[in-house]
Structures are given as structure tokens and as C-alpha cells.
Amino acid sequence: MRKLDLLSPLLMLAESLSIFYMRRFKSIKTMNTLLLIKQAARIFERKLERLSNDPLCLDADSLKKRRIIKRKYWIYGSYLAALNSVPVLFSFKAPKETLACIFAKTSAINAIKVLDNLNDHWQSKEQAAESLLRALQAFIGEPFPMNLGDDFIGKAENSVYNMAKWTYDTIREYADISSYTFKLYISDLLSLREGQEKSLEQKIDEPKKREISIQRYLREINEKSVGRVWIDIDFCFYEALNDGLDRNEREAIKHVRLAMDYLFKASNIYDDVIDLEEDLRNNIINSVGLLAVDQGYLSMKDLLMGEKSIRKLKMSRAIEDTIHLADMILLEGIRHLYEARALNDCIDFDALIFSSRISRVFCLRKWFMREISSGLKNMVISFQRFESYRIPEHIRRYEKYIRNEENIQTEIPAYSSYITV
Numbered sequence: 353m354r355k356l357d358l359l360s361p362l363l364m365l366a367e368s369l370s371i372f373y374m375r376r377f378k379s380i381k382t383m384n385t386l387l388l389i390k391q392a393a394r395i396f397e398r399k400l401e402r403l404s405n406d407p408l409c410l411d412a413d414s415l416k417k418r419r420i421i422k423r424k425y426w427i428y429g430s431y432l433a434a435l436n437s438v439p440v441l442f443s444f445k446a447p448k449e450t451l452a453c454i455f456a457k458t459s460a461i462n463a464i465k466v467l468d469n470l471n472d473h474w475q476s477k478e479q480a481a482e483s484l485l486r487a488l489q490a491f492i493g494e495p496f497p498m499n500l501g502d503d504f505i506g507k508a509e510n511s512v513y514n515m516a517k518w519t520y521d522t523i524r525e526y527a528d529i530s531s532y533t534f535k536l537y538i539s540d541l542l543s544l545r546e547g548q549e550k551s552l553e554q555k556i557d558e559p560k561k562r563e564i565s566i567q568r569y570l571r572e573i574n575e576k577s578v579g580r581v582w583i584d585i586d587f588c589f590y591e592a593l594n595d596g597l598d599r600n601e602r603e604a605i606k607h608v609r610l611a612m613d614y615l616f617k618a619s620n621i622y623d624d625v626i627d628l629e630e631d632l633r634n635n636i637i638n639s640v641g642l643l644a645v646d647q648g649y650l651s652m653k654d655l656l657m658g659e660k661s662i663r664k665l666k667m668s669r670a671i672e673d674t675i676h677l678a679d680m681i682l683l684e685g686i687r688h689l690y691e692a693r694a695l696n697d698c699i700d701f702d703a704l705i706f707s708s709r710i711s712r713v714f715c716l717r718k719w720f721m722r723e724i725s726s727g728l729k730n731m732v733i734s735f736q737r738f739e740s741y742r743i744p745e746h747i748r749r750y751e752k753y754i755r756n757e758e759n760i761q762t763e764i765p766a767y768s769s770y771i772t773v
Contacts, residue, residue, distance in 0.1 A: 547575025579616030
């Protein structure tokens, strides 16, 4: 495995500068935070390299050669994990547990990303649904069958299941798997799997695609967001270190889970802006095209022409509208962080709020570089006061489709009902 790819020095510089700037927040100690990020990435990389010892798994070099995984995935993953884990856990002064939490989240986001790559490019809908079930079982410590044989897709899936199991094994080592927050983690994984399965319809045959709308995307398909699972891992460690939760802490956790759900759903839509051309070439309809159809910029028939529709989309306001839509969802997440801040003084909410700005820049970085003039303007917007964001009225009408408070689990079902095929 190469020691560094070309992008790594730039990534590390950007990480260092942002963490250095965040030292003004009470939870962020620059060198300590950077060390945690580096250590978590290194642990993940070493475990990935050890997959070469397992004949059922695809080794790290083969995963990279087929572009199923990239080194930047775990560099980004450990960095983004730390932006939340450190503010949530800092008051316990528990570096060992914080490192374990960052590693668990790095493993989780890489497992989800790699499986998404496999499902987008090599899997049928039925194969993808089966792999999503097995990954879910690995994430919660349930037994699951490994693929046998030399098929590279099956071996790559087995590598994913190992990554998911690293997350579970790490949580189990440091937290109580009978705890309230671990049950929330399982419940949110079920919602994630359901959203991922619905998102498979974005790439299947034309008759089914015609049933997809931006409203349905916002209500159902965007449940593929990993936001709640992502922060649930932090709270599994928080509850263990805190020796339980009082009523205010549970209420604060509800708001933070909602916040992260919205923030990651916004990220999905920012990502659709970046991935528009690639998605259309791969016969995948994403939120940019769906919003453009609903706004009347082009028809669904035009959109189903694939790459030919790219020019029409770029000539319209589709990109601008989609970024406004994502910003509206982002702002809803920020609102819940402010709600949580009034209930809990152990978590550094100011750092969490600022990290959402970093996440916006991170998601749109490629577009910023591709569209210099409008990109620079949007880069600056990321660091303005959120109250100064201006969402056009024709985008605000989608607000009713993004609110999901009624779907957030707070009462946990019996354990036996978690896994259903």
C-alpha cells in the first residue's frame, strides 16, 4: 500500500488548519485532536492491510486497484468523526475511549461507502438488498453468512462486513450493548437500511424511475442518511462514560440525533451536486434532476436521456436550487443543535455547530474548485452567520417534506424484532 497519495498532503493541511482554527472552542486542543485523527486513521489502515491474511476477503491493494476504496476515505472519515466525537466526549477526559469512538465511526463510514460503491456499479437490486442485510447484521453483532469462492465482488463484500464488525466490536468493548443509546443505534441502523434499499430505485429500469419525485426523495430515499447512526456511536460512549443518562440528557440526545440526521441529509444533496454528471452517466437519477423536473426546467423524459440532460440542467437554475435545498435542511439541523445546547453543558455545542460549516465546505469542495466564481461565493456563505442564509420562496415550499421529527425513534422495540428479512 502506498504511503501517501497525491491528495493526502492537501487533506492533512486542510485538516490541520481547520482544527487549529477550532482551538477557540473549549473541547478542541489542536495537537491532541490531530493526534487522535492520525491514530484512528492508522489503526483502520493497519486492520485493512490485515485483510490480506483472510482468503475470504479482498485485500486492501485489490480494493484500491478496483477503486472500491480510496485512502482518502479513511483520512476524511477519521477527521469528520473527530469533529463530532471530541466535542461530545471531551468533558470526560478519556483519550483512549475517544480514540476508540473515532475509529469505530471511521470503520462504519468506510463500510457504508464501500458497500455503496459496490451496489452502484456491480450489484443487481436483489444482490444489493442482500448485502445491506448482512452489513446490518455485522454492525449489530448478529451472525451472518460470508460469501464463499473467488468472486471479487463477494470477497469485497466480506471486507465490508469485517469493517462493520470492527465498529460493533469496538462499541462492545467500551460500551454497554444493552444500553439505551446502543438500542437507538440499532433502531437507526434499521432506518438506514430501509432508506438504502429505497435508494436502489434511483438506478433501476425506466418505468420504476418515473415513480420517483423530489418529494418522495426527501421523504423516503434520503433516509439513507447515516447521520443518526454516526452520532449514536458517540452517545454509546457518552452514556458509558457518564454512567447513565438523566431526562435532560435524553432530550438533548434526541435533538442532536435530529440535527445530525438533517446535516447528513443535507450532505447527501450537496454530494448529488458534485456527482451529477457521474450519476447520469451511470443511469442514476439524483436529487438535482428530480428537483429540476419538479421546477419545470426539464421533463422526466429529458432526464431519462442520461448524459444528454447534463447540458440542460447546467443551463437552468437546477444546481443553485439544489444547493439552496440542502442549505435549508442544514439550517434545520443547526436549529436542533441550539435546542440541545439549552439542555446540556457537558457537550461543546459551539464546536458542533462550527463543524457543520466545515462539513458544508467539505461536501462542496469539488464544486467550489470547478465553478470558481459562484463556488467562491458559496464558500464564503459557509462561514457567515447561519441566520443570514437566504432560502428562496420556491425552495421553501419543500420544507414540509424534510421535517422528520415524527420518525425519530425514542421508545425502543424489543430486541427480537430488530432483524427482519
